[in-house]
Amino acid sequence: MVSTALVVPKRQMIRLLHNHHTFSDRFIAHMLVRNARLEADLVDQLFNSSEKRLARTLLLLAGYGNGDKPLQLLPTLSQETLAEMIGTTRSRVNFFLNKFRKLGFIRYDAAGIAIKPALLTIIVHD
16 A cells, blocks of 8 residues: 655645635545544543553454444554554553454454454443
């Protein structure tokens, strides 16, 4: 997968937003969704355990809850990367991944991590 970043000068962006209403509508919709996601991530960080944050992150990465058919196999992510994403240590991520695997919520091998919808029970269970 290749990504390209494009820097748009502020004046040009303002002109685009004013002159192209379809683009403006899509851009604003994207920013609102992004803002809501950031707020949800902050609430998650403040009020949920690292176990719930890991479960939520795995489900989000797998595409659960977005209305489309979820991806069932995530590409291989290092435990360090997952730990950085949820704000905990690699050893805690390792512990919870093993727990999720033993409970049958995930399966992982060299191909990646397969996420099962039952992982959602970790989030809703107190």
